[in-house]
Amino acid sequence: MTYNFDTLALHAGQVPDETFGARAAPIYLTTSFVFKDSDQAAALFNMERAGHVYSRISNPTNAVLEERIAALEGGVGAIAVASGQAALHLAIATLMGAGGHIVASRSLYGGSHNLLDYTLPRFGITTTFVDPRDLGAWRAAIRPETRLLFGETLGNPGLDVLNIPEVAALAHEHGLPLLVDSTFTTPWLMRPFDHGADLIFHSATKFLGGHGVAIGGLLVDGGTFDWDKSGKFPTLTEPYEGFHGMDFSEESTVAAFLLRARREGLRDFGACMSPLTAFQLLQGVETLPLRMERHIANTRQAVAHLVASEAVAGVAYPELENHPDHALAQKLLPRGAGSVFSFTLKGGRPAGRKFIEALRVFSHLANVGDAKSLVIHPASTTHFRMSDAALVAAGIHPGTIRLSIGLEDGGDLLEDLDRGLAAAAKA
Amino acid sequence: MAATCSKTSIAASLPQRKPDPVQIELNGQAAYAYTGGKPFDAALPCVVFIHGAQNDHSVWGLQSRWFAHHGFGVLAVDLPGHGRSAGKPLPSIEDLADWIELLLEKVGAGDTAKNVSLVGHSMGSLTALECAARHPARIARIALVGTAVPMPVSDALLGAARDKEPKAIGMINTWSHSPRGTVGGNTVPGMWLLGVSRRLMERQQPGVLHNDLAACNAYTHGMDAAAALACPALIISGSKDMMTHPKAATKLAAAIKDARSVSLDGAGHALMAEQPDAVLDALRSFIA
Numbered sequence: 001m002t003y004n005f006d007t008l009a010l011h012a013g014q015v016p017d018e019t020f021g022a023r024a025a026p027i028y029l030t031t032s033f034v035f036k037d038s039d040q041a042a043a044l045f046n047m048e049r050a051g052h053v054y055s056r057i058s059n060p061t062n063a064v065l066e067e068r069i070a071a072l073e074g075g076v077g078a079i080a081v082a083s084g085q086a087a088l089h090l091a092i093a094t095l096m097g098a099g100g101h102i103v104a105s106r107s108l109y110g111g112s113h114n115l116l117d118y119t120l121p122r123f124g125i126t127t128t129f130v131d132p133r134d135l136g137a138w139r140a141a142i143r144p145e146t147r148l149l150f151g152e153t154l155g156n157p158g159l160d161v162l163n164i165p166e167v168a169a170l171a172h173e174h175g176l177p178l179l180v181d182s183t184f185t186t187p188w189l190m191r192p193f194d195h196g197a198d199l200i201f202h203s204a205t206k207f208l209g210g211h212g213v214a215i216g217g218l219l220v221d222g223g224t225f226d227w228d229k230s231g232k233f234p235t236l237t238e239p240y241e242g243f244h245g246m247d248f249s250e251e252s253t254v255a256a257f258l259l260r261a262r263r264e265g266l267r268d269f270g271a272c273m274s275p276l277t278a279f280q281l282l283q284g285v286e287t288l289p290l291r292m293e294r295h296i297a298n299t300r301q302a303v304a305h306l307v308a309s310e311a312v313a314g315v316a317y318p319e320l321e322n323h324p325d326h327a328l329a330q331k332l333l334p335r336g337a338g339s340v341f342s343f344t345l346k347g348g349r350p351a352g353r354k355f356i357e358a359l360r361v362f363s364h365l366a367n368v369g370d371a372k373s374l375v376i377h378p379a380s381t382t383h384f385r386m387s388d389a390a391l392v393a394a395g396i397h398p399g400t401i402r403l404s405i406g407l408e409d410g411g412d413l414l415e416d417l418d419r420g421l422a423a424a425a426k427a
Numbered sequence: 428m429a430a431t432c433s434k435t436s437i438a439a440s441l442p443q444r445k446p447d448p449v450q451i452e453l454n455g456q457a458a459y460a461y462t463g464g465k466p467f468d469a470a471l472p473c474v475v476f477i478h479g480a481q482n483d484h485s486v487w488g489l490q491s492r493w494f495a496h497h498g499f500g501v502l503a504v505d506l507p508g509h510g511r512s513a514g515k516p517l518p519s520i521e522d523l524a525d526w527i528e529l530l531l532e533k534v535g536a537g538d539t540a541k542n543v544s545l546v547g548h549s550m551g552s553l554t555a556l557e558c559a560a561r562h563p564a565r566i567a568r569i570a571l572v573g574t575a576v577p578m579p580v581s582d583a584l585l586g587a588a589r590d591k592e593p594k595a596i597g598m599i600n601t602w603s604h605s606p607r608g609t610v611g612g613n614t615v616p617g618m619w620l621l622g623v624s625r626r627l628m629e630r631q632q633p634g635v636l637h638n639d640l641a642a643c644n645a646y647t648h649g650m651d652a653a654a655a656l657a658c659p660a661l662i663i664s665g666s667k668d669m670m671t672h673p674k675a676a677t678k679l680a681a682a683i684k685d686a687r688s689v690s691l692d693g694a695g696h697a698l699m700a701e702q703p704d705a706v707l708d709a710l711r712s713f714i715a
Contacts, residue, residue, distance in 0.1 A: 002601050013611040048493035050614040058616035066617035077618035223626035253485040254626040
């Protein structure tokens with residue numbers, strides 16, 4: 001038999017160890033693994049036998065987390081890395097080198113935008129940013145040297161819902177894969193492979209961990225993209241002298257990407273995850289279904305509460321009928337559109353500052369996806385140097401507040417929001 | 428050009444021996460065999476790995492690499508219509524057996540001595556058995572992994588393979604893995620067994636699955652082939668195999684004059700993926 005999501009969240013990738021019968025995934029806090037003999041050592045290095053050699057490349061605790069997220073996403077496998085940023089970099093570096101081009105949604109997390117817009121061009125990889133809702137813009141931006149289409153399942157900051165079926169079909173029409181950042185939705189809300197995406201990455205730091213104690217990233221391969229048929233990915237379809245002339249797509253029909261990403265990317269770039277981090281993230285993944293259900297329930301309450309408030313000019317949440325992607329969200333995100341959203345106070349920048357300062361339950365910080373509710377006022381923090389006009393041009397109102405709704409008692413959260421709204425109204 | 432020549436599939440490694448790799452055709456169709464990461468050398472003892480229904484050469488990745496790097500010429504084939512081999516899938520086990528024999532002839536393996544070992548999984552095991560029975564002069568030994576003779580396929584599965592292929596793939600994926608394999612703990616770090624197996628089956632062309640299952644179902648004289656087998660045979664079975672029950676392996680072993688059996692405790696039908704080292708060790712002790 002095969003198991004359903006909630007069971008996989010607890011069990012996938014781990015059986016009790018044969019020596020001690022440990023029920024929880026043991027933490028293999030070791031850099032390296034002893035070879036049984038010289039023959040086994042050689043066989044491990046040459047991929048004639050499977051196993052662990054050195055924890056930068058693979059580790060048994062990390063492997064449990066990797067299998068578990070692959071099972072939850074419906075992929076063929078995954079690689080755990082040091083952060084979500086490391087996952088994005090690993091995906092790109094595996095697929096292309098200098099001269100490569102990416103078409104990306106312009107509604108991205110700032111860190112991803114920085115990597116694509118400012119850092120990668122220094123290494124010869126360029127990106128064209130497009131309105132994620134404009135399929136024509138995606139199409140027009142594709143060039144002969146394009147190697148990847150990339151977007152977030154829920155874009156930043158307006159929660160644009162990426163039309164994965166359409167963008168994936170466009171990508172495939174051009175022999176290209178679609179990579180999505182699924183951090184805000186997690187596989188509990190949506191499994192992008194089911195809609196046509198080819199690669200997924202997570203900042204596991206957020207909802208997958210949930211506890212806000214560990215930084216980590218996960219890169220998952222759906223195993224559906226035919227690299228040979230595309231003909232645009234010599235890193236996967238031609239011999240690699242850096243690994244005994246291995247041709248990864250010959251070696252593995254459905255996991256060539258992961259093979260190269262691990263054998264080259266982890267080996268050479270080295271952005272590996274600590275086994276301790278993998279263990280901490282596993283503790284979070286085990287309760288993902290329960291937590292996401294509560295995240296969504298609390299979020300829906302908060303959204304409705306803010307919509308009804310006199311102090312609020314608008315709420316951007318895809319479940320609201322006035323959101324531009326409402327219909328798409330109903331189709332792709334029937335379980336909920338995440339628990340990170342923005343709303344705008346009528347009183348502008350001063351109201352935002354007062355709102356934040358009045359809150360007691362929400363924590364004022366720059367993160368999302370924690371078990372605890374979080375809040376930030378971009379105009380007075382991350383974007384404080386920008387004028388009001390510049391903020392609006394960036395899609396952020398001076399009175400915009402971003403909330404990440406946590407798992408606290410829903411009533412306490414509403415009471416806290418009321419406290420902030422009352423203060424904002426007096427600003 | 429240099430990159431092309433260093434490829435290690437048969438189609439690319441043979442050009443050093445044959446004028447043109449594209450000319451490697453069997454019955455007018457391009458044929459592909461993975462050679463384990465080293466160029467194929469027909470002068471070496473040859474091991475042919477034959478995949479099962481709706482699969483391709485990649486199910487033998489680890490085992491084929493070991494043999495290729497330990498003094499053997501390896502051909503992990505994509506059967507016709509599967510993976511990278513062109514053409515329609517062959518409709519019978521007998522046709523598959525003759526295709527393997529033709530491949531051996533084409534690459535010059537087994538010409539001068541009985542140095543060819545066939546290793547087959549599931550449908551591939553029937554192919555290996557039939558090939559050895561039909562061409563005894565060429566085959567030195569056979570290893571049958573996850574096998575049953577006969578290999579009847581239920582009407583429900585055949586019907587699903589014909590009319591609702593995704594459903595049939597789901598059924599096979601479920602039945603091919605042991606209880607442990609269904610949970611995970613893969614030997615290959617980070618790979619989700621059920622996902623790999625499903626995606627590989629989904630890669631094959633429509634109609635291949637029904638063809639393969641029908642071929643298995645129609646192969647009814649396998650026990651005659653077993654009784655007539657002139658070469659030694661190794662039978663590797665999984666104690667939790669729901670597709671080819673281990674009792675069938677016992678029965679088959681009893682019908683073969685020179686047979687040895689290895690049972691892998693806890694393994695399902697996808698033995699090479701669930702217990703790759705144990706499969707390799709059994710094959711090594713038999714072939715190497």
